[in-house]
Amino acid sequence: MQKINVKPGAKLVDYKAYGSLYSSVLDFMEQAKDPIESLKGRTIWMINSTAIGGGVAEMLPSQMRILRELGVSIEWLVIEAKKDAFFDLTKRIHNAIHGSGNGVFTEEDRKIYEEVNRNNLSKALELINDGDIVVVHDPQPMPLAAMIKKEKNVSIIWRCHIGLEEDTDVTDAVWKFLEPYTNDYDHFVFSLPSYVPKPLKNRTSIIPPAIDPLSHKNRELQLHKCIGILYQSGILDDHKAILYHRYEHLVRKVMPDGSFDVLDAGQNLDLIYRPIVTEISRWDRLKGFKELMEAFIKMKLDNRKYGDPKSLEYKRIEMTLLVMGGPDPAFVSDDPEGKEVLKELTETYKKVDSSMQNDIAILLLPLDNPKQNALIVNALQRTSSIIVQNSIQEGFGLTATEAMWKRKPVLVSNAAGLKYQVVHNQTGQINPDPTDIESLAKTLAYMLNHPKERDKWGFNGQLRVIQNFTLFSQLLSWLGTLSANKV
Numbered sequence: 052m053q054k055i056n057v058k059p060g061a062k063l064v065d066y067k068a069y070g071s072l073y074s075s076v077l078d079f080m081e082q083a084k085d086p087i088e089s090l091k092g093r094t095i096w097m098i099n100s101t102a103i104g105g106g107v108a109e110m111l112p113s114q115m116r117i118l119r120e121l122g123v124s125i126e127w128l129v130i131e132a133k134k135d136a137f138f139d140l141t142k143r144i145h146n147a148i149h150g151s152g153n154g155v156f157t158e159e160d161r162k163i164y165e166e167v168n169r170n171n172l173s174k175a176l177e178l179i180n181d182g183d184i185v186v187v188h189d190p191q192p193m194p195l196a197a198m199i200k201k202e203k204n205v206s207i208i209w210r211c212h213i214g215l216e217e218d219t220d221v222t223d224a225v226w227k228f229l230e231p232y233t234n235d236y237d238h239f240v241f242s243l244p245s246y247v248p249k250p251l252k253n254r255t256s257i258i259p260p261a262i263d264p265l266s267h268k269n270r271e272l273q274l275h276k277c278i279g280i281l282y283q284s285g286i287l288d289d290h291k292a293i294l295y296h297r298y299e300h301l302v303r304k305v306m307p308d309g310s311f312d313v314l315d316a317g318q319n320l321d322l323i324y325r326p327i328v329t330e331i332s333r334w335d336r337l338k339g340f341k342e343l344m345e346a347f348i349k350m351k352l353d354n355r356k357y358g359d360p361k362s363l364e365y366k367r368i369e370m371t372l373l374v375m376g377g378p379d380p381a382f383v384s385d386d387p388e389g390k391e392v393l394k395e396l397t398e399t400y401k402k403v404d405s406s407m408q409n410d411i412a413i414l415l416l417p418l419d420n421p422k423q424n425a426l427i428v429n430a431l432q433r434t435s436s437i438i439v440q441n442s443i444q445e446g447f448g449l450t451a452t453e454a455m456w457k458r459k460p461v462l463v464s465n466a467a468g469l470k471y472q473v474v475h476n477q478t479g480q481i482n483p484d485p486t487d488i489e490s491l492a493k494t495l496a497y498m499l500n501h502p503k504e505r506d507k508w509g510f511n512g513q514l515r516v517i518q519n520f521t522l523f524s525q526l527l528s529w530l531g532t533l534s535a536n537k538v
């Protein structure tokens with residue numbers, strides 16, 4: 052068991068850092084006062100299985116910094132597990148909660164599961180006091196809190212970051228396997244209502260995943276900075292002559308040497324500005340990249356066939372660029388499937404009509420430097436006109452939230468998480484079937500040719516994120532759950 056040290060970061064009172072979000076920060080501080088008061092004297096212990104990598108490890112430090120600044124006593128423990136068999140088992144549990152695998156869990160599995168958790172118990176008991184609250188993230192440390200509760204008078208909560216919309220034999224089997232522990236828990240937190248297994252429904256709060264608006268991936272970046280980042284990272288290399296950007300009142304064309312060529316502001320902005328449609332994701336078949344590329348090509352071909360070459364609509368679609376970005380496989384050694392999917396996509400791209408190849412970019416984002424990676428994602432999202440997340444399955448698509456936060460209209464599939472995040476016709480478009488190339492092509496063309504609606508959807512999207520999906524709304528939900536009589 053390891054206690055993780057979290058260093059202080061930007062202060063809530065730093066209005067410069069929060070910019071336009073500052074009034075929401077003030078609201079948050081006001082609304083947080085009462086629940087925080089009621090937590091006085093209790094320490095909250097967050098327990099998970101890794102200090103680096105994955106969404107939990109990414110978000111915990113930001114959450115802890117803010118709560119500590121407001122006077123909450125909160126600590127983070129990571130369990131130690133030296134056994135491969137343990138992680139094989141917890142991966143099987145994870146997959147089964149997603150509905151995959153054979154759903155078979157044996158008494159031998161239970162022995163391994165409990166033994167590793169019991170090895171972490173004595174250290175936990177040294178640190179945790181009567182009256183404290185223990186929050187366990189995901190299945191790995193689940194038995195541990197139940198063991199702590201047998202020794203100390205603590206409240207225990209299980210935070211599940213995964214889920215499947217429907218019950219299957221496999222999900223039934225895994226919940227049965229976990230029942231001896233879930234029986235001991237006081238409360239549960241899931242990301243979506245449809246992920247909650249029936250027996251836990253009465254003891255569950257829903258808290259969707261959130262973004263940190265001050266992280267490198269989400270912080271404000273002015274357009275010239277975005278372009279600088281994309282140039283420095285070499286990403287614009289093949290496209291430098293074709294990217295145009297609106298900047299203040301002027302339209303500037305980015306020149307091959309990185310300088311700006313100022314164009315006449317009197318010219319029609321829509322014709323000069325080259326719209327970019329972007330999807331950024333892991334190279335996973337379930338992210339729907341191939342279908343998106345096919346739809347993009349269909350949109351262009353239909354436009355050439357049926358459009359009026361003199362019309363603005365025709366020119367806009369003709370000029371649009373598709374960017375598909377994902378991790379450079381050179382840095383992802385543990386994902387052989389990702390390499391395969393990328394290869395398939397590149398092969399399909401090579402067969403694209405040469406007149407269209409310049410309109411499609413497949414970008415490999417370096418992963419060796421997390422800050423640089425985050426800034427590149429930020430810059431790509433901010434320079435796009437539409438962000439797509441064409442997932443065939445998606446628990447909760449952080450990329451859609453990141454895009455909405457940046458005032459971008461989104462085009463998503465109706466995968467479970469995405470249809471909860473996006474409001475159709477208000478913050479973007481939900482295309483019901485990500486494999487229906489025809490309707491995807493039509494929706495994309497519609498969005499491109501309705502710039503006013505795009506602006507409105509982008510605006511609404513940012514509001515929706517501020518109200519529901521930032522760190523602050525998430526922390527208020529947490530404080531509500533922790534301070535209510537639930538625990």
Ligand code: UDP
Pocket residue numbers: 268331332333376377378379416424425428447448449450451453
């Ligand atoms: N991401 C990234 N670099 C990449 C691809 C993805 O930083 O090359 C980020 C993306 O911005 C998002 C996260 O990885 O924050 C993916 O989360 P999401 O919920 O969209 O999908 P998941 O990968 O969890 O299925």
